[in-house]
Amino acid sequence: MFCRVLGVVLCSTALTVYFASHSIGTVVVTTLACSLLLQLAYFASVLFLIWRDSRVGQRAEHFGSCKEVGSEPPDLDEVNESADLLQRNQMRAISLLLP
Structure with missing residues (x-):
């Protein structure tokens, strides 16, 4: 999908510039x-998405560590699952950058 959109944008740019300037070099x-x-x-x-995802993870850790009167501490299994999910999302975003 991305390659198709890229091809359409580049071809339309090339055609527009050619009809405007009639110069192959300019195209x-x-x-x-x-x-x-x-x-x-x-x-x-992609960098913005990685940054936003890391901020969401930090915010979740912050709210998980807030102590209210009469509340129980966060379950360590839930914290570990959140950290694993964050790491998988970051690795997926990095894999998009690598060929």
Whole structure:
């Protein structure tokens, strides 16, 4: 799906630039620049998702460690499961970055 959208965006950019300038050199440079910007945006969005996921995990740990009067301490199994889930999500996001 991502490759199809990338191909459509790059082809439409190339056609638009060619009809506007009638220059193959300008088409190549503009298409490469567009490709670079799309890759940077994709990379930044993956980093943002990793950052947001780590903040959610920190927030969950914070609320789990809050002590109210008459409440019981958090179950260690639940804490370990949350940490395992966070680690799996981070590894999944990192695997998206690697070829």
